Amino acid sequence: MTYAAPLYAPTRPDARAPALRVNLYSDTQTRPSPAMKQAMLEAEVGDEQHGDDPTVHALCDRMAALLGKEAAMFLPSGTMCNEIAILTHCRRGDEVIAHETAHIIAAEGGAPGALAGVSVLGLPGARGQFDVDTLRAAFRERRRNCPPQTLVEIEQTANLGGGTVWPLDRLGAVCEAAHVGGMAVHMDGARLMNAVVAAGVTAAEMAAGCDTVWLDFTKGLGAPLGAVLCGSAAFIDAAWQWKQRLGGSLRQAGICAAACLYALDHNIDRLAEDHANAAALARGLAQLPGIVVEAPETNLVFFTTEGAGVTADELAARVRRQSVQISTMGRFRARACTHLDVDRDGIALAVAAVRDALGA
Ligand SMILES: *Cc1c(COP(=O)(O)O)cnc(C)c1O
Numbered sequence: 001m002t003y004a005a006p007l008y009a010p011t012r013p014d015a016r017a018p019a020l021r022v023n024l025y026s027d028t029q030t031r032p033s034p035a036m037k038q039a040m041l042e043a044e045v046g047d048e049q050h051g052d053d054p055t056v057h058a059l060c061d062r063m064a065a066l067l068g069k070e071a072a073m074f075l076p077s078g079t080m081c082n083e084i085a086i087l088t089h090c091r092r093g094d095e096v097i098a099h100e101t102a103h104i105i106a107a108e109g110g111a112p113g114a115l116a117g118v119s120v121l122g123l124p125g126a127r128g129q130f131d132v133d134t135l136r137a138a139f140r141e142r143r144r145n146c147p148p149q150t151l152v153e154i155e156q157t158a159n160l161g162g163g164t165v166w167p168l169d170r171l172g173a174v175c176e177a178a179h180v181g182g183m184a185v186h187m188d189g190a191r192l193m194n195a196v197v198a199a200g201v202t203a204a205e206m207a208a209g210c211d212t213v214w215l216d217f218t219k220g221l222g223a224p225l226g227a228v229l230c231g232s233a234a235f236i237d238a239a240w241q242w243k244q245r246l247g248g249s250l251r252q253a254g255i256c257a258a259a260c261l262y263a264l265d266h267n268i269d270r271l272a273e274d275h276a277n278a279a280a281l282a283r284g285l286a287q288l289p290g291i292v293v294e295a296p297e298t299n300l301v302f303f304t305t306e307g308a309g310v311t312a313d314e315l316a317a318r319v320r321r322q323s324v325q326i327s328t329m330g331r332f333r334a335r336a337c338t339h340l341d342v343d344r345d346g347i348a349l350a351v352a353a354v355r356d357a358l359g360a
Helices: 034-041 054-067 078-089 111-116 132-138 168-180 192-199 203-207 233-245 254-266 271-286 312-320 344-357
Strands: 071-075 095-099 119-123 149-155 184-189 212-216 227-231 292-294 300-304 333-337
Touching: 034 254, 054 071, 054 203, 054 212, 054 227, 054 254, 071 078, 071 233, 071 254, 078 111, 078 149, 078 184, 078 212, 078 227, 078 233, 111 119, 119 132, 132 168, 149 168, 168 184, 168 203, 184 192, 184 203, 192 203, 192 212, 192 271, 227 233, 271 292, 271 300, 271 333, 271 344, 312 333, 312 344
Parallel strands: 095 119, 095 149, 149 184, 184 212
Antiparallel strands: 071 227, 212 227, 292 300, 300 333
């Protein structure tokens, strides 16, 4: 049994395909800019695992302050942040509650089960979010035949929900109900800063009700790798053992932390441009016959192709022939992500490519 690469990702470039001009496949496709690389080149480094890397310390201090938590930990990826959080919050046999489209369910290779021995209960709800009543209805009695429910997980923004922003009041109600029910709350903040910029509230306010939260630097923030997990000092202390066990303890990681610091300084406010580009893309796509666009709230534009009589994969293949790449999230559901390597001309080109692909 072999497994395909994630989503619509040609495993090798098709030799006949023209060079890619507009890459809307994912905001993970951003490349470090020359200025970011320069910051990496100049980074002061040390042995991270021994607590000797000053650039990693600077990043962790800054992230703890930004997210309003006591302590922070640098990790290679967002997936490792989620899994270390689950491993630290939970014991084998526990149940984690998340939205049914959550990244931890759909896109981490089954790691909550494989690594932490927990099950994940997926809750329904429009656009990647559940409300407090749905959460309360999922609470189990504390009996020895029931899995102990120890963690509620929230994605901000909700990726498969369409990059939607959990509003503060809903977040607050969900966090409070979880805590009353004796559960911790973990925020998958892969795109937390997109939510912050879109909603105009601070990251600390958004993370206030969450015990742990992380931010990915490899999405719209443009760093080559790195994510930072934040929580109480006691939590981060305990999490260090899992970081060590999983091989996530690093050496001269300051090279990468420097890219993340650069991203904090230069690539956050500009996320508003990505959101404006996503809105422009949505307006353009919505005018094409048979295309139904899910109104974007941030940088992710989901749309369905069924009305146009074409599968999402077929549409992706056709636009790829016109130098535009999108991803597919189901038979008739496609996704286009805006990010710092896509400008307004690229948006116009992408809309034209989809129009041509549909023969419209
Ligand atoms: C990308 C993503 C992750 C995983 O982050 P990696 O850095 O790719 O491991 C987790 N959650 C969400 C919502 C994501 O979009």
